[in-house]
Amino acid sequence: MDASAVRQALGSNKVIVMSACCTVSYSGRAESFLGEGDRIIIIKSDKTLLIHQPCGGVPINYMRDNTSIKVAEDGQRLVLDCRNEKECMTIIISRLHFFHSQEMQDSQKLQLVGSEKDMSVMIYNNPSLIEAGFTPLSMEEHTRFGFIDVFGYDRNNVLVVVECKRYAADHKAVEQLRRYAEKVKQTKGVSSVRGVIAAPRISPSAAELLAQFGYEFRSISPPRYMEKYDSSQRRLDL
Amino acid sequence: MDASAVRQALGSNKVIVMSACCTVSYSGRAESFLGEGDRIIIIKSDKTLLIHQPCGGVPINYMRDNTSIKVAEDGQRLVLDCRNEKECMTIIISRLHFFHSQEMQDSQKLQLVGSEKDMSVMIYNNPSLIEAGFTPLSMEEHTRFGFIDVFGYDRNNVLVVVECKRYAADHKAVEQLRRYAEKVKQTKGVSSVRGVIAAPRISPSAAELLAQFGYEFRSISPPRYMEKYDSSQRRLDL
DNA sequence: GGGGAGAGATGCCGC
DNA sequence: GCGGCATTTCTCCCC
Numbered sequence: 001m002d003a004s005a006v007r008q009a010l011g012s013n014k015v016i017v018m019s020a021c022c023t024v025s026y027s028g029r030a031e032s033f034l035g036e037g038d039r040i041i042i043i044k045s046d047k048t049l050l051i052h053q054p055c056g057g058v059p060i061n062y063m064r065d066n067t068s069i070k071v072a073e074d075g076q077r078l079v080l081d082c083r084n085e086k087e088c089m090t091i092i093i094s095r096l097h098f099f100h101s102q103e104m105q106d107s108q109k110l111q112l113v114g115s116e117k118d119m120s121v122m123i124y125n126n127p128s129l130i131e132a133g134f135t136p137l138s139m140e141e142h143t144r145f146g147f148i149d150v151f152g153y154d155r156n157n158v159l160v161v162v163e164c165k166r167y168a169a170d171h172k173a174v175e176q177l178r179r180y181a182e183k184v185k186q187t188k189g190v191s192s193v194r195g196v197i198a199a200p201r202i203s204p205s206a207a208e209l210l211a212q213f214g215y216e217f218r219s220i221s222p223p224r225y226m227e228k229y230d231s232s233q234r235r236l237d238l
Numbered sequence: 239m240d241a242s243a244v245r246q247a248l249g250s251n252k253v254i255v256m257s258a259c260c261t262v263s264y265s266g267r268a269e270s271f272l273g274e275g276d277r278i279i280i281i282k283s284d285k286t287l288l289i290h291q292p293c294g295g296v297p298i299n300y301m302r303d304n305t306s307i308k309v310a311e312d313g314q315r316l317v318l319d320c321r322n323e324k325e326c327m328t329i330i331i332s333r334l335h336f337f338h339s340q341e342m343q344d345s346q347k348l349q350l351v352g353s354e355k356d357m358s359v360m361i362y363n364n365p366s367l368i369e370a371g372f373t374p375l376s377m378e379e380h381t382r383f384g385f386i387d388v389f390g391y392d393r394n395n396v397l398v399v400v401e402c403k404r405y406a407a408d409h410k411a412v413e414q415l416r417r418y419a420e421k422v423k424q425t426k427g428v429s430s431v432r433g434v435i436a437a438p439r440i441s442p443s444a445a446e447l448l449a450q451f452g453y454e455f456r457s458i459s460p461p462r463y464m465e466k467y468d469s470s471q472r473r474l475d476l
Numbered sequence: 477g478g479g480g481a482g483a484g485a486t487g488c489c490g491c
Numbered sequence: 492g493c494g495g496c497a498t499t500t501c502t503c504c505c506c
Contacts, residue, residue, distance in 0.1 A: 034346055034348050168493090296502080
C-alpha cells in the first residue's frame with residue numbers, strides 16, 4: 001500500500017475521498033474505539049476529516065477543521081495520525097479499496113427559507129396573525145430585553161412577548177418565553193406582560209405549563225417558499 | 239453522461255460516492271437552494287444521501303434514510319430526483335468528475351467513554367465524589383420521577399437529586415435540575431430536596447440561578463478511558 | 477472568547 | 492407514534 005499518493009494529496013488543498021477497511025481510535029472531548037469495517041473517509045480542503053459507515057446520516061467519527069494529518073506505513077497497513085490542539089485520532093487501514101483526490105471549487109452558500117427568523121418576519125409584517133390590534137415594536141432577536149422574536153403592544157397597550165418555534169413547542173419553549181417575559185417586566189417596570197407561543201402546535205405538557213404561567217398559544221406555521229416569494233415574484237433559484 | 243451506471247448502483251445496496259458540479263434544490267421541513275459548485279455526493283446502503291462542500295464538517299444538504307432516488311438525463315445534465323414521505327430534493331449535475339460504487343461490510347458499533355451516562359455510573363460507584371455520606375439509590379435515567387441522573391440520600395436522610403453535565407453547566411441544566419427536584423418533592427411528599435449539579439464547571443449566570451434555588455455545584459469531569467478501565471485491566475481496543 | 481439560542485438538527489430510549 | 496434529552500452536537504450572533 002502506497003502512502004506517497006495520500007501524503008502528496010494531503011500537502012495540497014485537494015479534497016480526498018477514500019474507501020477503506022479500517023479501525024478508528026479517538027481521544028479528545030471523549031474517547032472511543034471503532035472495530036474493523038468498511039468506511040468512507042473524507043478529508044476536505046480545510047482539513048476536516050469525516051468517517052462514514054455504510055448506513056446512517058451522521059459520521060461515526062470525525063475531526064474538526066485544521067487537523068494535522070500524517071501518513072505512515074506499518075507493514076501492509078496504512079496509518080493516519082490525526083491531531084489538533086485538544087484531540088487526536090488514529091485510523092489504521094488494513095485495506096484501501098479506493099482513493100481519489102481532486103481540486104474542488106465551490107463558493108456557493110445555501111439559501112434557506114422557513115427558519116424561526118422567517119416566522120418572526122412574517123408575524124411582524126402580518127401582526128393580525130397574533131390577534132387584531134397587535135402592534136409589533138421590534139423583531140430583532142437581540143434587543144436590550146433579550147433574544148425576543150417579536151415584541152409589541154396589544155390593543156390595550158399591554159406589552160406582548162412572542163416566542164416563535166418552527167416545530168411543535170415544548171416545555172423548554174415555554175420556559176424560554178417566561179425568562180423573556182420576566183426580564184421585560186423587570187426592565188420596563190410593569191406589573192403585567194402577556195406571553196404568546198407561536199408554533200404549528202404545542203405538546204400537552206407544554207400547554208399545561210403555559211396555562212400555569214397564564215400565557216397563550218397561537219397555531220402558526222413557518223412561512224414556505226410560495227408564501228414568502230409569491231408577491232415579489234422572486235424565487236430562490238433565480 | 240451515462241445514467242445507467244448510477245441507476246444500476248442505486249438498484250443494489252452498494253454505497254455510491256460521486257464528485258460533481260451541481261445545483262441542489264430542497265423542499266420539506268424548510269426550503270433551500272444551492273447554486274452551482276463542486277461537491278461530494280454520497281448515497282449509502284440505507285439510501286441516506288449526503289452532499290458535502292469542499293470545506294466544513296456538516297453536509298450542506300442531505301436526505302434521511304429510505305429516500306427514493308431516480309436518475310434522469312437532461313441533455314448534458316444528470317438529474318437526481320430524491321423523495322421521501324415529506325421531503326423532496328433535486329440535484330442537477332452539470333459535470334460528473336468521478337463516480338464510485340461498492341459493497342461495504344461494517345457491523346461495528348462505536349465504543350465510547352466519557353458520556354453523561356458514564357458520569358452517572360462513576361458517581362454511583364464513587365458517591366463520595368458528591369460528598370461523604372451520600373448514598374445513591376438509583377442511576378436510572380428513566381424513573382417515575384423523570385430522567386434523573388443520580389438520586390439518593392445524604393447523611394441526614396435528605397433526598398438528593400444529581401444532574402450531570404459533561405460540559406460546562408448552563409442555566410438550562412439548572413432549570414432541568416429544578417424540574418426534577420420539584421417533581422421528586424411532589425411525588426415523595428417531602429418538603430425539602432437537595433439539588434446538585436455535577437459538571438466540570440458552571441457558567442456565572444447558571445451559578446447565580448443555582449444559588450437562587452438553593453442548589454449546589456460539584457466540579458466533576460466525565461470519566462476518561464484510563465480511569466474507567468484501569469481497575470479491571472480492560473481496554474476499549476481489546 | 478464566552479454565553480445564549482437555533483437547527484431541514486440527529487439519534488436514543490421509554491412509554 | 493410522541494416526548495424528553497444527550498450530542499466528540501454544530502453553527503451563528505452578540506457582548
